[in-house]
Amino acid sequence: MNAFGGSRTALRLPRPLHPGAWWLWALGMATAASRTTNPLLLALLIAVVAQVVAARRTDAPWARGFKAYIILGLVVIAIRVVFRMLLDGQHGTHVLFTLPEIPLPEAAMGIRLGGPVSLEGVLAAFYDGLRLATLLICIGAANVLANPKRLLAAIPPALHEVGVAITVALTMAPQLLESGQRVRRAQRLRGDAPGRVERLRRIVVPVLTDALDRSLLLAAAMDSRGYGRRAQVPTRTRLVVSALVLAGLAGVAVGTYGLLDATTPAALGLPVVAVGLLLAGVGLSVGGRGVRRTRYRPDPWRAPEWGVATTGALVAVALVVIGGINSAGLHPSVQPLEWPTLPPLATLAILVGLLPAVLAPPVRPPTPRRRVAVDSSAASSTSTTGRGARASSGSDAASGDDIARPPVVVEVRT
Amino acid sequence: MITFDHVSVRYPDADHLALVDVELHIDEGELCLVTGRTGVGKSTLLGAMSGLVPHFTGGHLSGRVVVAGRDTASHPPRELADVVGVVGQDPLAGFVTDDVEAELAYGMEQLAVSPAVMRKRVEETLDLLGIAELRSRPLRTLSGGQQQRVAIGAALTAQPRVLVLDEPTSALDPTAAEDVLAAITRLVHDLGITVVVAEHRLERVVQYADVVAEVLADGSVRYGPPAELLRDAAVAPPVVHLGRLMAWEPLPLSVRDARRRATVLRQELADRPQPLRASVRPSGAPLLATRRLSVTHGAVVAVRDVDLALAAGEVTALMGRNGAGKSSLLWALQGSGSRHSGSVSVDGRDPAELPAAEGRRLVGLVPQTPADLLYLESVAAECACADQESGQPTGGCAALLDRLVVGIDHQAHPRDLSEGQKLALVLAVQLTARPQVVLLDEPTRGLDYDAKERLVEVLGELTSQGRSVVVATHDVEFVAAAADRVVVLADGEVVADGPTAEVVVASAAFAPQVAKILHPEPWLTVTEVADVLRSSAERVAP
Structure with a gap:
């Protein structure tokens, strides 16, 4: 049944959006952000992105890190401004304060350490930093909105092995951390190590050995479950496929750089991306023919996905076009100093980026909290025992009536 | 269903054979228990059934291993994935994905099963193993017993004819182990799957087994019905030791069988002094x-x-x-x-x-x-x-x-x-x-x-x-x-x-088993019972 038929109800049933749609939207917003240094426009963009995240974010564990990206953005701005204050190469008329100057040898020509700090320099650094911060926040929004596991599941069949490697790495990374904590605690049982190298060795050797053992176990498990069955593909076809895919990916990378950097010639932008995508697509489809594998419950691509993806593309294209026509509003000048303004067309284009908050299907409401008692040996070694949540009814029955108070429970959402 | 024909296995860089001239026949629908001391070759035997030995581990296998009509020499493990399911000792180490449903579907994805069939089988397996309420839980948050059942389910969705389990209950507490064993016996009796289990703690499993294969110290394997084989096996659960001590024929394998035989023994022990350990408490200031x-x-x-x-x-x-x-x-x-x-x-x-x-x-x-x-x-x-x-x-x-x-x-x-x-x-x-x-x-x-x-x-x-x-x-x-x-x-x-x-x-x-057999008398181990019987025999026979 076509998803467009009965579209009103299909749009409103809660379901997760295809992760590719979120990434396309976020990349569109990032492209738009890279085309301007107007702080007002960038702030508006950040607000739009944050609003969409707030409206369509789930509370899964991977969806919680948005604040970290905002903090990262602030750190980037701070670093830029501080560096500009220390190494101000731009002389401006409004001097804020003067740092003591440290003379550099002749070889470091043009770079001045310290000296007067001008408002123009600081503002230029601030605009640049804000642009980079906006880019980071757009990527962060994509990370928070799109389930990385579903994204890996949507990888084309020819790149399946890469996808599996990334999935396993994502699963193993927290295990590695946990293993490190466990080993560090256990090594304290041996007393303190004599030196720092020795102390590091005591932690690294068991953790790595453990990781190696586990990876062998995992490989055996995957092998016995059928991973790696493929039809016999002649070597020449495989080489051709690899060459096509590599060339395509290189083309996409160069083209994306060309799009994002406003100073490169126009020919290096969209056309190269298109050619790259075509090459990569051909290579992947040819390579995918040899792989016999099905997908369990793949995410559908329906009207909301088209809507969200085209919104991102629209915003990007609009800002590129506006930048081509009249770049004064998008790049407020620093010398001479002038107040930045909000160009109306660009503002409207950015506000279009708010649409996914409405277009994307609503998020599944959180299931009613179930009171469960979480296993108390959570911090102890877990490689052989598991930890988990048991229904409190079971533990109450076992404790009998000796306990005067009910056990402390932790609310866990299922 | 599984046939070993003069099979010997030598690992690379090893100076001795891991398995020597193994002859084994397991029929369809049987539960085979593999026992033996640590390090004697149980895992090698199980690995040979799934093709991991020698394709994955390396080494040299002579002889023929035929599983469900397929020779493991020409079928690497991935070609046997639809007839043999493997569950390891550490389920968490064998999980590929992040949550229960994806893990259950993983095997079927690799075997290119159609999406509609995949969906159906996942639901059936969730019900069969009683893990339906765990379907969207991340695997790391499950308890040991739940993880083990998910691992069994993940092997089952491919609908294998043979299931090989290497020490499935070693990390579990008694109740979780009972859950897992109940699931396994249900597979054998309801679905007719051939199950091969290697276990150290025999007291839990031996009553359900149809065939026991004991791997001896020299690498050879002898197999047969449990009551026969355990009569002189090197490793045996307490109930079998008690049966050997009392020379009960045929050998009881479960607490229930032993209890029926033990009425006379219980009466005999009823008026004996309580085991010494129960009443002695060391005195003095606490150390900790x-x-x-x-x-x-x-x-x-x-x-x-x-x-x-x-x-x-x-x-x-x-x-x-x-x-x-x-x-x-x-x-x-x-x-x-x-x-x-x-x-x-x-x-x-x-x-x-x-x-x-x-x-x-x-x-x-x-x-x-x-x-x-x-x-x-x-x-x-x-x-x-x-x-x-x-x-x-x-x-x-x-x-x-x-x-x-x-x-x-x-x-x-x-x-x-x-x-x-x-x-x-x-x-x-x-x-x-x-x-x-x-x-x-x-x-x-x-x-x-x-x-x-x-x-x-x-x-x-x-x-x-x-x-x-x-x-x-x-x-x-x-x-x-x-x-x-x-x-x-x-x-x-x-x-x-x-x-x-x-x-x-x-x-x-x-x-412990002895306590359950001799309930309500507070005897805990076979050694205690043997000591008391011997001391009373010494008293009687001057």
Whole structure:
């Protein structure tokens, strides 16, 4: 049944959006952000992105890190401004304060350490930093909105092995951390190590050995479950496929750089991306023919996905076009100093980026909290025992009536 | 269904054969139990059935192994994935994905099953194993029993004809183990799947087995019906030992069979003196005393207001289901673990306030994965390092190690040792500091009956030197043999604390097999029964 038929109800049933749609939207917003240094426009963009995240974010564990990206953005701005204050190469008329100057040898020509700090320099650094911060926040929004596991599941069949490697790495990374904590605690049982190298060795050797053992176990498990069955593909076809895919990916990378950097010639932008995508697509489809594998419950691509993806593309294209026509509003000048303004067309284009908050299907409401008692040996070694949540009814029955108070429970959402 | 035809296996760089001239036939729908001492080749036998030996592990396999009509020589494991399902000892290490549903579907994805069929099978498997409410849970948050059932489900969705399980219940507490075994027997009886299980703790499984295959020390395999084979097998559960002692024919395999036979024995033992251990309590000031000890991990209360006093010369068993707080309590007693409130005093000092090197002279702990402490290249190097750390003369640790386990090669790499040998090495390392209190966290995992007996002897030696020993374990047979006192924890609080016989005999989950057979008499081990019968025979026959 076509998803467009009965579209009103299909749009409103809660379901997760295809992760590719979120990434396309976020990349569109990032492209738009890279085309301007107007702080007002960038702030508006950040607000739009944050609003969409707030409206369509789930509370899964991977969806919680948005604040970290905002903090990262602030750190980037701070670093830029501080560096500009220390190494101000731009002389401006409004001097804020003067740092003591440290003379550099002749070889470091043009770079001045310290000296007067001008408002123009600081503002230029601030605009640049804000642009980079906006880019980071757009990527962060994509990370928070799109389930990385579903994204890996949507990888084309020819790149399946890469996808599996990334999935396993994502699963193993927290295990590695946990293993490190466990080993560090256990090594304290041996007393303190004599030196720092020795102390590091005591932690690294068991953790790595453990990781190696586990990876062998995992490989055996995957092998016995059928991973790696493929039809016999002649070597020449495989080489051709690899060459096509590599060339395509290189083309996409160069083209994306060309799009994002406003100073490169126009020919290096969209056309190269298109050619790259075509090459990569051909290579992947040819390579995918040899792989016999099905997908369990793949995410559908329906009207909301088209809507969200085209919104991102629209915003990007609009800002590129506006930048081509009249770049004064998008790049407020620093010398001479002038107040930045909000160009109306660009503002409207950015506000279009708010649409996914409405277009994307609503998020599944959180299931009613179930009171469960979480296993108390959570911090102890877990490689052989598991930890988990048991229904409190079971533990109450076992404790009998000796306990005067009910056990402390932790609310866990299922 | 499974045929081994003169099969011998030699691993690369090995000087001896792992399996020698194995002949084995397992029919369809049978539950085959593979037994044998640690390191004798059970995993190799199971690996040969799934094709992992020699395709994955390397090595040389001579002879023929035919599984469901397919020869493993021409079929690597991935070609056998639709007829053989494999479940390992550590389910978490074998999980590829993040949540239960994706894990169940993974095998079918690799076998290119159509999406509609995949969906149906996932739902059926969730119902079959009783894990339907776990479907969207991340795998890392499940308990051990749930993880093991998900691993079995993940192997089942491919609808194999043979299921191979390598020690599925070793890490589980008794109730979780019962769940997993119930699921396995249901597969055999309802679905007709051929199941091959390797287990150390035979007391749980042997009553369900149709065929027992024993792997002997020289690498050969003998197999047959359980009652016949266990008559003179090297490893046997307590109920079989009791049957051999009383010369019951045919040999009882389950508690119920033995109980029916044991009416005469019960009457005979009814007027015998109670086993000595039950009534002796060492007296004196406690070696270690805690007052209102509490441990929290974030918002979770792991241990709540525990008052415990350990006397010298006593072995205390700490029991409770997975997650009751046993490990947290042990770590808090040692001083390395975080403590929320309360005090611990050993000889008037609190181990947590001392630096690590001093603390381990008061209380020594062998953690759940002893290999975490080992990081050097040879056993001798570990021993030398231990001597240096504890400020003892060189050779002390090596001498201790030789007393704990015989036949260990001091030039071997610690990771190449068997589980029992690793445990002994870490115990020797910790004992080099001469602590007064020795704590062991789940030492019996992966140990066979012989190694456990040796451990019981070692613990007896430690207590005779005036130390106090605490063992956290699930293994009720081990507790019956080793412990003088049992403390049961549930949800972080002490629910039972008393002599072994009192606590263990009355409980359904914690009673050893002999206690269940001779209920209500408080006899815990076959050795006790044998001693009493022999002493009464000596009295009767002058």
